[in-house]
Amino acid sequence: MWQKRLALGIGIFGNLWIWRIFNLNPVVALLLVGATLAFYKNFKIIFLILFAGTLFFQFKTTNIQDLTHLTNDQQRVVQIRLKAYPYWATSIGKWLEVSPKAIALGRIRQNFFENLDINQYFFATHPRQRVGITEFEKFPYILLPFFIYGTYKSVKQKPWHTVGLALTPLALLAVIGNQNPLGPFSLLPIFAISTIVGLEAFLKWAKKPYVVTFLILFGLVMIQIISYENF
Incomplete structure (x- = not known):
């Protein structure tokens, strides 16, 4: 049906993210396209192989974040925050502010929620742009309702499949960080699939003038x- 073909075309190729990836790393782009199509067509084995490939490249192309390292400025901020604790809570404050486990958990939580921010994918993270990360609009904002x-x-329809498709890369990115010129591209399949499903439903319902x-x-x-994007 033409609705499926059009939804597939827009969902996979109707965004600047996939073209940026094609420009910088065609192998990753082909893996992402293949994984998205395999998931949509329910080719489970092929999907698992291709999706594993995207996760591998996400790991290899990301500048892995040290979860416990504090810069000089961050250490200064920690010292200021420690002074705000009452004397009887000093030990608690040290555990919360200085403990490597607490720092690592805080960074993992930060990475996780950064990648849950819908603005990152449809509005180039505006108005919460991150320092040290090149922000770019991944999907056109007109596709947000369909997503x-x-x-x-x-x-x-497929709760476990969909949740797994989203949570697996989210968990990886939470640990390795977000320093990647291609962005959290292992999440592209879940965004593409959801957009395809939403578009397909709209195209089947809508009359020709609306389409x-x-x-x-x-x-x-x-x-x-x-017009304002740099590749």
Whole structure:
């Protein structure tokens, strides 16, 4: 059906993220496209192999973050915060602020929630841009409603598959950090799949004038994004 083909085309290739990846690392891009198609077509073994490949490249191409290292400025901030604890809570403060375990857990939590921030994928993390990380708009914001509905529908239909597709890279990224020029690309399949599912539902429901209007708006948004995006 044309609705499926159009939804697949837009969901996989209708974003600047995949083209940025093609530009910088074609092998990773092909793995991502293949993994997304395999998941959509329910080719489980092929998907697992390709998805494992994306996780491997995510690990290899990321500048691994030291979870316990504190810069001089961070150490200064910690000392200021320690002084704010009452004398009877000094030992608790040291555990919370200086303990390697506490620092590591804090960084893992920070990494995890950074990658849950929907703004990172549709609005280049605005207005919470991160220092030291090149932010770029990964999916056009016009696809956000379709992604949200597609996520709901995917979780309802295939809860374990969908959650696994999202949580596996989220867990990896939480540990290794977000210093990667391609971004958290191992999450691209879940965004593409959810967008495809949402778009497919819309295209099956919508009459021709609505579809044409959407395609025109989608094209205009893509032109807008491309006009200020640097590859």
